[in-house]
Amino acid sequence: MEALLFIVGVLTVFITISIVLTLGDQALLFFNDPAVTLAEFFGTTQWQPQAGQFGIWALVSATLTTSVVALLVAVPLGLAAALYLSEYASPRVRDILKPLLEVLAGIPTVVYGYFALLFVTPILRTLLGADRVGVYNMLSAGLVMGIMILPLISSMSEDALSAVPRSLREAAYAMGATRLEASVQVVLPAALSGVGAAVILGVSRAVGETMIVAIASGAGPNFSFNPLEAAETMTGHIARISGGDLPYGTLDYSSLFAIALMLFLVTLVLNLISQWFVAKFREQYE
């Protein structure tokens, strides 16, 4: 039995390594091509493979913009929901609300995508002006992506908050703390490692999310951090281009692997930042 578990454990590591190797192998072809330089890849902001322009920031900017919008929605709302469920709601209310919230996580992303394009975007265009907001825009995709990852963040955070020992809450209340003071200043910092893990997962979901951005945020690389503009994310670009008939071995083809590798890198960096944040601010209880 132990051997079996060991094999399964090794297998997951093995799969991850093979993915990185596959990506790296093809990406190497891309970077070895005389038409591409690392300086261009990391230093310029135009991504037009047909014109021989490979500036990754045109895609990274859209990924970061949509992800930041999504997190601005999901983290505060998710945390507020988690705090409400764990610190305020009666057991009966919690038993009803939590499964309802988790239903949001079960909606297919393609549905979210069209929800963004056909419902949220028209509202944004009415509210902010059709001349300022495009039919495709990063704001709408980001907002809906935030709704998508909200249940993930709230559910995991709620678990972390509930795991904080009751004695800490009692200590806070016995000091004359209000519910809000006890939850935000004592329970939340104590649960920060779990909450941080939830946010890290949320970040990874947002950066890796494809369908919503492919449908609602636009088809065409555009170096912009203005959420009202249309722009294509790394994932959206890969999905669109790989769906076409790209001949194997061309620069276009191998460029997709370079993007994928970059995606890996962005997720990794964001994870490291979150881990640093958690390590710095968490309050460890025994």
Place this chain on the structure above:
Amino acid sequence: MNAYAIETKNLSIFYGQFEAVKDVNLQIETGKITAIIGPSGCGKSTLLRAFNRMNDFVPTSRVNGEILLHGQNLYSREIDPVEVRRRIGMVFQRPNPFPKSIYENISWGARINGFKGNMDELVEQSLRSAALWDEVKDKLKQSAYALSGGQQQRLCIARTIAIQPEIILMDEPASALDPIATLKIEELMQELKKNYTILIVTHNMQQAARVSDFTAMMMLSGEGERSGTVIEFDQTTKIFTNPRDSRTEGYVTGRFG
């Protein structure tokens, strides 16, 4: 004007339909230590937690009767339980410092209660009053969890002192500590009673005899012996040498309990 720090009148505490504590009448004298003793499960902690309204967090709990602080019923409608807990501090059975630094453990409670004075001074003063200053003065920025259990418990006492309550409730404050740490807590209580009224729940009869001025003896009684009540309340020396109730005598002489 009455001389008591706090008193209960016909106090009963319910969990749902279950009457956990029945008809308690106690007059707690100012500046004294009053011990609540009795066998396990007789409602000592429930009674103690009624004084700072900690039972409010149990959804089905309910109180009949009154607890009077300066003649004002703590359970009357216009009383804010948060304000009650500020005036009546509590130290728990197991040390439960916040997972913050030693300094912040003291300053946090003071800050949320609107303390505007010199925080460094308050922290030092509180730690001195809890006989902890000399041991921690060089590591105030360290986590409270780096301290031993006995030190943690004195830190919990220090943070309670920092909000300057009128009364301090102690729920078996030494039950998780070794004899030496226990002795320190007991010595500390003698110091504290100069400024505070202390109510302590304890399992340990020797402890009650050593530290307290008054003792309330609780026991299950009533129908089917399910509700706890105070069967005898008197000066500690009387309870331990010349109790009126035979059940008290049986308990303090160790014949049962």
